Amino acid sequence: MNIPTADRIRDAFLETSRNFAAFAEQTGPVAVAAGLMIEGLRGGGKVLFCGNGGSAADSQHLAAELTGRYLHDRPPLAAVALTVDSSALTAIANDYSYDEVFARQVRALGRAGDVLVGISTSGNSRNVVAALEAARALGLRTVGLTGAGGGRMAELCDVCIRVPSTDTPRIQEMHIAAGHMLCELVETAFL
Numbered sequence: 001m002n003i004p005t006a007d008r009i010r011d012a013f014l015e016t017s018r019n020f021a022a023f024a025e026q027t028g029p030v031a032v033a034a035g036l037m038i039e040g041l042r043g044g045g046k047v048l049f050c051g052n053g054g055s056a057a058d059s060q061h062l063a064a065e066l067t068g069r070y071l072h073d074r075p076p077l078a079a080v081a082l083t084v085d086s087s088a089l090t091a092i093a094n095d096y097s098y099d100e101v102f103a104r105q106v107r108a109l110g111r112a113g114d115v116l117v118g119i120s121t122s123g124n125s126r127n128v129v130a131a132l133e134a135a136r137a138l139g140l141r142t143v144g145l146t147g148a149g150g151g152r153m154a155e156l157c158d159v160c161i162r163v164p165s166t167d168t169p170r171i172q173e174m175h176i177a178a179g180h181m182l183c184e185l186v187e188t189a190f191l
C-alpha cells in the first residue's frame with residue numbers, strides 16, 4: 001500500500017494524540033510510581049533505571065533529570081542509569097551473558113529502599129526482567145514502564161505503568177512523557 005507522505009505523517013500524529021488521550025485517563029500508576037520514588041529518595045535511597053535501545057536512551061535521560069535538574073533548582077537527587085557504563089556492560093555480557101548486564105549491576109549497586117525503574121515496550125526483554133527479579137530479591141521497590149500488555153514485567157513490579165499502545169515507537173513516546181511526569185512530581189517534592 002502506497003500511503004502519501006502527508007497522510008502518513010498525519011495518521012501517525014493523530015494516533016499519538018489518541019494514545020495520549022487514553023493515557024490521560026489512566027494516571028493512577030504514574031502517581032503511585034512517583035510516590036515510590038519520592039519515598040525511596042527521602043529515605044536516602046537512589047533510583048536505578050534500565051532498558052534497551054530507545055529505552056536505554058530514556059534511562060539515561062531520566063536519570064540525568066534527577067541528578068541534574070528537571071525544571072527548577074533543588075538538591076541533586078540520587079539516580080543511576082545502568083545503561084551507560086560500556087566497560088561494565090561489555091564485561092558482564094562477555095563474561096556472563098547479555099541477560100545479566102543489568103541484574104549484576106543491580107546486585108552490585110542496589111540496596112533495600114532503592115527503586116529500580118525497568119523500561120521495556122514488550123515488557124519481556126530478558127535483561128530487564130532479570131534486573132527486576134534481582135531487585136525484588138534484594139528488597140528494592142520496582143517500577144515498570146511497558147506497553148499495554150505488560151509482558152513478564154507486570155508481575156515483577158510494585159507498580160507497572162502500562163501505556164495504552166502495542167506499537168513500539170508509540171509506546172516509547174508515552175514512556176518519555178510518563179518519565180517526565182515522574183521527574184516533575186519527584187522534583188516538586190524536593191523543592
Ligand SMILES: O=C(CO)[C@@H](O)[C@H](O)[C@H](O)[C@H](O)COP(=O)(O)O
Nearest residue numbers: 052053054055120121122123125169
Ligand atoms: O527505539 C527503538 C524502536 O523505536 C528500538 O531501539 C528498541 O528500543 C529496541 O528494539 C529494543 O530492543 C526493544 O526492546 P523492548 O522495548 O521490547 O524491551
Ligand SMILES: [Zn+2]
Nearest residue numbers: 053054169172
Ligand atoms: Zn526508537
